[in-house]
Amino acid sequence: MIQNIPLERILFLDIETVPNSKSWDELPETEQKLWDKKTKFQRKEDISAEEFYDKAGIMAEFGKIICISIGMLEKNDTLKIKSFADDDEKKILIEFGEIFNSPRLRDVILCAHNGKEFDFPWIARRFLINGMLPPAPFQMFGKKPWEIPHIDTMELWKFGDYKSFVSLELLAHVFGIPTPKDDIDGSMVSSIYYIEKDLQRIVKYCEKDVLTLSNIFRRMRQEDLLKRYINLD
Known part of the structure; x- marks a missing residue:
């Protein structure tokens, strides 16, 4: 039961990623060939x-992380x-x-939307590509499913329906939560980063x-929306 999980143990996170290179022309020839092979069966015949290549930001082998945002709840909500x-x-x-050297995060539980398919493996892979071991909560080898400290709100919403996909924006709507997409959405991140050069946005x-x-996780626990948040930057 998710109601039994102490909220102060959960690390909510989201990442933003972009292609490794600004454009196809800047991509080394070897990587162009590897990208061609990797995406051959994903592309339509006329593409x-x-x-x-504008999809490279969703593949850890051809993209990079430009932002990781995290949030943790205090006992005063x-x-x-x-x-x-x-x-x-x-x-x-x-x-x-x-941050995982902190005693508070020793038994942390990671939470993301579609985290098991995207955020968690992306972070782990990019750590390895950059010559570092992923932090302990991202290491899954040898663990039983119930020993892996990951929560995925998309998975919670599926209730066993594995063909179902729901966006964070849609869940926010059905739960009566203000949309996070009031300025930009994921499809715009690469151009805002490479063309507008506006990382802060x-x-x-x-x-x-x-x-x-x-707030979606709180709604799933039948709890009120958060009354306040603090940006630590």
């Missing part, structure tokens, strides 16, 4: 690997939000990884997702 954002992905991961968007995620 080239180059045209499909205040959500504290902090973001790790930079053009240097390794710097983000080092700083993010350091992306950070704000990521933090809204964390606030929305925590």
Whole structure:
């Protein structure tokens, strides 16, 4: 029962990712060939690997993390939000990884929307690609399913219906929570990063997702929406 999980143990998180290179032309030839092979069966026949490259931000082998936002609840129902954002992905991961040295996070439970399919494996893979071990909560090998400290609000909403997909925005709507997509959505992140060069706008968007995620989880527990949150940046 999710009602029995102490809220102060949960680390709510969201990440924003972009393609490793600004454009197809800037991608090394070797990676172009590997991208072509990787996406061959995902593309329609009339779509080239180059045209499909705008999807590189959803694949950990061809993208990078530009922001990780996290939130934790205090016992007074205040959500504290902090973001790790930079053009240097390794710097983000080092700083993010350091938080797990805190005694409070020794038994932390990770929570994200579609986290088991996206956020959690993405973070773990990018740690390895950058030559670092993922923090303990992201290491799954040898653990039984009930020993893995992950909560996925999409999975909770499925109730065993594995063909179902629901966006964070739609869940926010059905639960009467203000939409986090009032400025940008995920499809705009890459252009805002590479063309507009407005990382802080992306950070704000990521933090809204964390606030929305925590409120969705509270609604699933039949609890009131959060009354306040604090940005620690």
